[in-house]
Amino acid sequence: MTIEKSTGAPLKVHRYSGAARINHWITAISFVLLWLSGLALFHPSLYGLTALFGGGEMMRWLHPWIGVVLSISFLGLFLRFFTANLPERTDWKWLTSVRAVLSGHEENLPEVGKYNAGQKAVFWGMAVLIPVMLVSGIGLWDAGLVYVGATLGFKPTIDMQRWAALVHAAAGILTIVIWIVHVYAAIWVRGTISAMTEGKVTGGWAWRHHRKWLRKEVAEHKVGSNA
Numbered sequence: 001m002t003i004e005k006s007t008g009a010p011l012k013v014h015r016y017s018g019a020a021r022i023n024h025w026i027t028a029i030s031f032v033l034l035w036l037s038g039l040a041l042f043h044p045s046l047y048g049l050t051a052l053f054g055g056g057e058m059m060r061w062l063h064p065w066i067g068v069v070l071s072i073s074f075l076g077l078f079l080r081f082f083t084a085n086l087p088e089r090t091d092w093k094w095l096t097s098v099r100a101v102l103s104g105h106e107e108n109l110p111e112v113g114k115y116n117a118g119q120k121a122v123f124w125g126m127a128v129l130i131p132v133m134l135v136s137g138i139g140l141w142d143a144g145l146v147y148v149g150a151t152l153g154f155k156p157t158i159d160m161q162r163w164a165a166l167v168h169a170a171a172g173i174l175t176i177v178i179w180i181v182h183v184y185a186a187i188w189v190r191g192t193i194s195a196m197t198e199g200k201v202t203g204g205w206a207w208r209h210h211r212k213w214l215r216k217e218v219a220e221h222k223v224g225s226n227a
Contacts, residue, residue, distance in 0.1 A: 011203030013217060015195045023076045024196055030070035031179060037063045038172050064141040071134045078127055084114040085124065091117035111212035118185060125178045132171045139164025 016024070037059050040049035053059035090110035094101070094117040097109055101116075115123070139160055186192045191205040206214040 012200045013203055013206045013214065014199060015201050015206075016199045018199065020077075020080055021196055021199055023073060023080065027070060027073040027077055030066055030073055031175070033066050034063065034070055035172065035176050035179070037066070042169060042172075064137060067134060067137050071130060074126065074130050081115075081123065082127075085120045087120065088113070091120065094118070095121075106208065111215070112210050113216075114210060114213040116209070122178055122182045126175065129171045129175045129178070133168060133175065136164045136168035136171065140168060 036049050037053055039046045040053075040056075040059060041063065047056070050056045050059045053062055090112075093110050094112065098118065100106065100109065101118075139156075186196075189209065191201055195201050203214070206217075
């Protein structure tokens, strides 16, 4: 990451590399496709969503493969960012003061690193739920279940599939809720979306919302670089 300033333009801080942004958007697009197709499978009233995937049969085939893409893509995000999302003592203070954060009064809160406690909660929530969806999804995927059963030496039963369906649906609903919170927060905190579209944020945004991270970037990189 670098910090740069162009004549007449705000200070810009590089927050994400191109590879990280591509990784993020593959994950995001896969997730949206999964919850649209998953909702179509969840209830007959939502069956019309299958038209987005070329019909019910095609959607039924695509859904598990999109799940595989999501799982692999999120693993990439996890390996990139899990150290920055490790809990800190100051996270609890941030969580208990979330009302001050929403009202724009963060000056009395502990300085935040690359991610605040809310972002960490989203990260770890997905880190738990996506593997749960993968495993339970395999339990519903005939081809995958037969292969796993043969590999591990057990014969799948109807009860296994029923439990897998319940767990998969519950995990899916929770991930949708987390995704909505994630998107809403990105829109609410002005300037956040540019981090994943341009890879940069303004110096003012970084100072206001992630001051500890900005101090680290300033200490480790040159200011005024044209990189």
